[in-house]
Amino acid sequence: MMDAIDLFAGLGGNSEGARMAGVNVVWAANHWQAAVEIHAANHPGAAHVCQDLxxxxxxxxxxxxxxxxSPACQGHTHARGKERPHHDVTRSTAWAVVSAAEYHRPAFVMxxxxxxxxxxxxxxxxxxAMSALGYALAPMILDAADCGVPQHRRRLFIVGTRSKHPIELQIQPRQHVPAASFVDFRTGKWTPINRPGRSARTLARVAAGRARFGRRFLAPYYGSGSGETGRCxxxxxxxxxxxxxxxxxxxxQMRMLTAGECRAAMAFPDGYVLPEDRRLAIHMLGNAVPPPMTAAVITELRRAA
Known part of the structure; x- marks a missing residue:
């Protein structure tokens, strides 16, 4: 049995993916107590620490x-707009990986x-720095949809091995899973589309989506993502x-996705524990790694190593 630790564990996408791949997570850490508590609820067999790594x-x-x-990504992504003072701090979290690897020198780093x-x-x-510790790095960009997740989500995975040359991982794309697999039209808090105070831009997006997809579809509520036409x-x-x-x-009528639907869109198991506060649950899910992505990387790593 392979043992793993999870730094910046958050909701536990990497840990859940490791479990799917038959790996035992023995230790997990995050700086946010709420995230540590949720991770512990879902992975009680691991030791947990809440601290600045x-x-x-x-x-x-x-x-x-x-x-x-999964070091903090906010300092790198442009999803939140222009640079902010805290970005240099969040970028620096990646150096904790070097520090941990220097001490333990595990066979693999992801x-x-x-x-x-x-x-x-x-x-x-x-x-x-990782090379100086003896790690050959193999970076790759994966789309969660190609790993069987019903969501397009491009992420960089860097696999480090204590070898002369980087390992070559060949992750075969899986058939895409549609959003229809997790949207439940029987649940959620529905409101009339044409209610007082509804944004004109929202109404325009809904009208454009209806003309293209019919009565049932998804739309970006804030105008980002799929532009002005929605998504089938x-x-x-x-x-x-x-x-x-x-x-x-x-x-x-329309509504926002429920926390349970977002959990399914991230491909966490149905029984995976989420915070009771919906806003907190959505926040943690949006920061998480879809478990099948990690499972695919680890499975291929174990095969190729």
């Missing part, structure tokens, strides 16, 4: 074969982030984000 005492972390990490991570000014230095239910949904983004249209 820059301050971690790696001597107290169990031995492991695989180090998994880092997940947004594709923009590779355009970070210090990315070459980060790669050089026969294809994967666009990226699930940390705040309400997607509305469901059914005739003359």
């Amino acid at each position: 820059h301050q971690a005492d790696w001597a107290r972390v169990p031995a492991h074969d695989l180090l998994m990490a 880092v997940e982030n947004v594709p923009e991570f590779a355009r970070w000014a210090l990315y070459p230095a980060w790669c050089a 239910l026969d294809r994967p949904i666009g990226t699930i984000t940390t705040r309400d983004r997607w509305s469901v249209i059914d005739g003359d």
